[in-house]
Amino acid sequence: MxxxxxxxxxxxxxxxxxxxxxxxxKNSQSASASASTSASSSASSSADQPKVDRSGQGNFPEVTGGFGEKPEIKAGSGSVGDAILVKTLHQGNGATVGLDDIVQVNYAGALFKDGTVFDSSFADGRTPIAFSLNQVIKGWKYGLAEAHVGDRVELVIPSQWGYGAKGAGSSIPANADLVFVVDILGTVNPSxxxxxxxxxxxxxxxxxxxxxxxxxxxxxxxxxxxxxxxxxxxxxxxxxxxxxxxxxxxxxxxxxxxxxxxxxxxxxxxxxxxxxxxxxxxxxxxxxxxxxxxxxxxxxxxxxxxxxxxxxxxxxxxxxxxx
Missing domain, CATH: 3.10.50.40 (Chitinase A; domain 3)
Structure with a gap:
């Protein structure tokens, strides 16, 4: 930010x-610092707008847990393709998230290939985080846009719309496809x-x-x-x-x-x-x-x-x- x-x-x-x-x-600072690894700066060098599939019919790993609960994310299998996949696991009835909004969320992120969780704001002592969708990886920006406050969404993000060939730190390897479960708690159009x-x-x-x-x-x-x-x-x-x-x-x-x-x-x-x-x-x-x-x-x-x-x-x- x-x-x-x-x-x-x-x-x-x-x-x-x-x-x-x-x-x-201290706790929310910790959450934001961790989010900077999982969801705060785009590693994709492509300026192209990604394709987003919101049908919920793509290759999604199994997720358990209700809105507000710590999710369990299973390992994925096969290929994720090139599009950002979005599935609404719990339907909210709040405001629609805009492409340039500031959102407040809880989230968990895992590697698609084996379900290893590399970050989660659901961890003990953590609090929800807020950030601009203009400051996150494209998989988040375009995947969360058009969702609603109160939604729990599952995002499957191909590596090119995540951290690409560079990866992120020691927890996200190069060319890693990612899975996020995101509870949308609030959204604001800063304009x-x-x-x-x-x-x-x-x-x-x-x-x-x-x-x-x-x-x-x-x-x-x-x-x-x-x-x-x-x-x-x-x-x-x-x-x-x-x-x-x-x-x-x-x-x-x-x-x-x-x-x-x-x-x-x-x-x-x-x-x-x-x-x-x-x-x-x-x-x-x-x-x-x-x-x-x-x-x-x-x-x-x-x-x-x-x-x-x-x-x-x-x-x-x-x-x-x-x-």
């Missing part, structure tokens, strides 16, 4: 550590900013020396005055009407961050399509705000330690509730 360090620490605790943006707990435009401006006073301009639903601009802020602050500029952020929920957002000083250049996620995503842990400053809200986070600097004041404007596009 994209990281914007200038505001990452403010999202967590309004400290000035300038750490990478991450609202995840849909309608919740932001429907927010109600609060009229709350901003800290002295900070000005925020820009229409709701579009990129804001932060301007500092002559003096740096002297106190930390959390201020709702506009209040959304959506889901409340809680510990464990997934937040999709855009943000603009700036550091006080003549030479400072603002950083913004608005210039990159797809938004930011974080799973909220204890200490995250977005807890209790609502989807659609525009929030100003301010971290006062410590000149004695050489730390400058920072300000971040966070626009909360959507919240997927904790599972």
């Amino acid at each position: 994209k990281k914007l360090s200038v505001f990452g620490a403010l999202l967590l605790s309004c400290t000035l550590a300038l750490s990478a943006c991450s609202g995840q707990s 849909d900013t309608s919740a932001l435009t429907k927010a109600t401006p609060t009229g709350n006073e901003l800290p002295a020396g900070i000005t925020v301009t820009g229409d709701l639903g579009s990129e804001p601009k932060i301007t500092f005055g002559e003096s740096a802020p002297t106190e930390d602050a959390k201020i709702v500029i506009a209040e959304g009407k959506g889901e409340k952020v809680t510990i464990g929920s997934t937040v999709v957002y855009q943000a603009v961050g700036a550091t006080f000083g003549a030479d400072s250049k603002p950083q913004s996620s608005w210039s990159e399509a797809g938004g930011q995503v974080t799973t909220v842990a204890q200490g995250n400053q977005l807890v209790d705000f609502t989807a659609g809200s525009r929030v100003l986070l301010v971290g006062a600097g410590n000149t004695a330690q050489g730390a400058a004041s920072q300000a971040v404007v966070v626009d909360i596009i959507a919240v997927i509730p904790a599972k």
Whole structure:
């Protein structure tokens, strides 16, 4: 996922550590790190769009276990062909997953040839993970698109739409065909900013020396005055009407961050399509705000330690509730 360090620490605790943006707990960090092996960056060099067979009639290994349960994946046999195979094992009735969506899922991945599980978010201590379908292997991106929230799907992914001749680490060998069982828990279209435009401006006073301009639903601009802020602050500029952020929920957002000083250049996620995503842990400053809200986070600097004041404007596009 994209990281914007200038505001990452403010999202967590309004400290000035300038750490990478991450609202995840230890367990969810572990899940995301593991997912980066099994489902976070495409190893396929082909720019072609793969064929997807959603008939459920292809060469699928046997899978047992219901939605929400740890699946058991048997070894496959024979050839998987060239198409991504999709079978719906449990039909949900939620929103349809879009090709560029951010999804929240539980999943297990295994090697087709022998059923060896190389990764699973169903493992003890793990939590669901969230990521953009633009940041995953093509087998995931095209296989999960058109599914629904509440579905449990089985994906059979030929190696060229997985990790190809390079494989991935020590657990996924070269040219390995893969099997995934995925429970779809939530989906968000990060380009849909309608919740932001429907927010109600609060009229709350901003800290002295900070000005925020820009229409709701579009990129804001932060301007500092002559003096740096002297106190930390959390201020709702506009209040959304959506889901409340809680510990464990997934937040999709855009943000603009700036550091006080003549030479400072603002950083913004608005210039990159797809938004930011974080799973909220204890200490995250977005807890209790609502989807659609525009929030100003301010971290006062410590000149004695050489730390400058920072300000971040966070626009909360959507919240997927904790599972």
